[in-house]
Amino acid sequence: MAGSNRPKLVWLELNGCSGNIISLLNGSEPSFAYLITVMADLVFDQSLIACEGERAMAVLFGLQDQEFILAVEGAPALKNNGRYQIIGRWQGNEVTGIDALRMLGEKASHVIAVGACASHGGVSAGRPNPSLNISVQDALNRKVINLPGCPCNPDWFISTLEYIITYGEPELDELGRPVFLYGITIHDRCERRSYFDQGIYAARLGEPTCMVQVGCKGPITPIDCPIRKWNDRVSWPVQANTPCIGCAQFGFPDRMEPFIRFDRPVAPGGGRGNE
Numbered sequence: 149m150a151g152s153n154r155p156k157l158v159w160l161e162l163n164g165c166s167g168n169i170i171s172l173l174n175g176s177e178p179s180f181a182y183l184i185t186v187m188a189d190l191v192f193d194q195s196l197i198a199c200e201g202e203r204a205m206a207v208l209f210g211l212q213d214q215e216f217i218l219a220v221e222g223a224p225a226l227k228n229n230g231r232y233q234i235i236g237r238w239q240g241n242e243v244t245g246i247d248a249l250r251m252l253g254e255k256a257s258h259v260i261a262v263g264a265c266a267s268h269g270g271v272s273a274g275r276p277n278p279s280l281n282i283s284v285q286d287a288l289n290r291k292v293i294n295l296p297g298c299p300c301n302p303d304w305f306i307s308t309l310e311y312i313i314t315y316g317e318p319e320l321d322e323l324g325r326p327v328f329l330y331g332i333t334i335h336d337r338c339e340r341r342s343y344f345d346q347g348i349y350a351a352r353l354g355e356p357t358c359m360v361q362v363g364c365k366g367p368i369t370p371i372d373c374p375i376r377k378w379n380d381r382v383s384w385p386v387q388a389n390t391p392c393i394g395c396a397q398f399g400f401p402d403r404m405e406p407f408i409r410f411d412r413p414v415a416p417g418g419g420r421g422n423e
Contacts (some may be wrong), residue, residue, distance in 0.1 A: 154188050154189040155189065155216070155257075155313055156191050156211070156214060156217070157188040157189065157190045157191065157216065158191060158192045158193075158208075158211060158216050158218050158252060158256070159190065159192065159219045159220075159221070159262075160192070160194075160219070160249060161195060161221055162223055162224050162233060162235075162249065162265070163223045163272040163279065163281050164221055164223065164263065164266075164270070164271070164272050165271075166195055166221070166222075167298070167299035168221040168262045168263040168300045168305075169193060170299070171299040171301065172300075172305060175302030175306060176380045176381075177381075178306055183306055183309075187306070187309065187310060188309065192204075192208055192211070194235060201237070202236075202238060205237065205238040205243060206238075208238075208243075208248065208252075209238055209251075215257055216252075216256055216257065217256060217258050217312065218252050218256035218258070218260070219260045219262050219305070219309075220253075220259065220262060220266045221263045221265065221300075222272060223265040223269050223270060223272040223283065223284075224249050224281065225245060225246065225281050226246060226279075226281070226282060227278070227279040227280040229244065230245060230247060235248055246287060249284065249287055249288070250287065250288065253288040253290065254288075258312050258317065259284065259288065259290065259293065260292070260295060260305070260308060261283065261284040261285065261292050261293065261295065261324075262295050263295065263296065263297055263298060264297060264298040265298075266283065266284045266294075267283060267284070267294040267295065267324075267398070268283045268285075268296060269281055269282060269283050270400060271400075274402050275402055285324065291324070293308060293312075293326065294325050295325070295329075296330075296398060296400070297371065298396075298401075301373075301378065303376055304329055304371075307328075307329070311328075329371065329372060331370065332370060332372070333366065333367060333368070333369060334366035334369045334371060334372075334373055334374055334386075334392050335360075335369075337372065337374040337375055338386060339374060339387065340356075340357060340359070340386060343357040343358035344358040344360060349362075353389060353391075353408070354389050356389070359386065359391040362391060362408060362409055362410065363393075363406060363407055363409040364386070364391035365392045365393055365397065365404055366391075366392040368394065368397060369396050369397045370396070370397070371396040373386075373392070391407065391408065
C-alpha cells in the first residue's frame with residue numbers, strides 16, 4: 149500500500165509445497181487480514197501478488213533500496229546453479245530462487261525462515277535430495293530466525309513478526325529458534341504426560357495413553373502445540389490420537405523416521421515402564 153507506515157514484508161517462496169503461506173492464510177487470532185492491514189505491508193508473495201511476469205519481478209527488484217523484513221518458505225536449490233528453481237524472469241534473464249534469496253537476504257533488516265524446508269532443508273532436502281536443497285541459513289552469511297514446523301503454525305510466524313516490529317530480534321536458541329516458542333518440549337506440556345510418568349504406554353494407535361512407545365517424538369520436539377493447537381485452536385495430533393512426528397524439530401523428516409513404531413514390547417492395552 150503506497151504511503152503505508154507499516155513495515156514492509158516480503159514473503160519469498162522457494163522449493164516446497166507452499167504449505168506455510170496456506171497455513172498463514174488460515175490464521176484467526178490474529179487473522180491474515182489483520183497481519184496485512186494493521187501489522188505489516190505485504191508487498192510480495194508469488195502466490196498472492198496480483199501482478200505477474202516481469203511486473204511482479206519489478207516489485208521484487210525495486211525493494212533493493214528499501215527497508216523490509218524477509219520471510220522465506222521452502223528451501224533454496226543449488227543444483228545446476230539454482231536452475232531447478234526459477235521464480236521468474238527479469239529483463240530477459242531467468243531469476244533463480246537462490247539468487248533472489250541472496251539479493252533480498254543481504255538487504256533485509258531481519259530474515260525469518262518459515263517452516264521446516266527453509267529452517268533446515270526439511271522435506272525438500274530429504275534423501276536423496278536431487279536438486280541439492282539447503283537451508284536459508286546455509287545460503288546466507290547472516291543471522292536467520294528459524295521457525296521450523298511442517299507447516300509453521302500461523303501464530304508462530306505472526307507472534308515472531310510482532311515481536312520484531314515491537315522490540316527487535318527475540319532471544320534465540322543455538323539453532324536460531326525463538327526461545328519464547330521453542331523453549332519447552334511438546335512432552336512437557338502434553339495432556340498425556342501423566343501416563344508417561346506412570347509408565348503407562350499405548351500399544352497401538354487409538355489407545356488413550358502415552359504414545360512414546362509407538363513413535364511419538366514429543367520428548368525431543370520443542371514447540372507449544374499442546375497449548376496453542378491448530379485449526380483455530382481446535383485440536384492437535386495427540387488430541388486426535390496420532391503421535392507427534394517431530395515436524396518442528398531439526399532433521400525432519402529423515403531423522404524423525406519411522407513416524408510410527410510397532411516393534412516395542414508393550415502388552416495389548418498398555419504396558420508399564422520396562423516390564
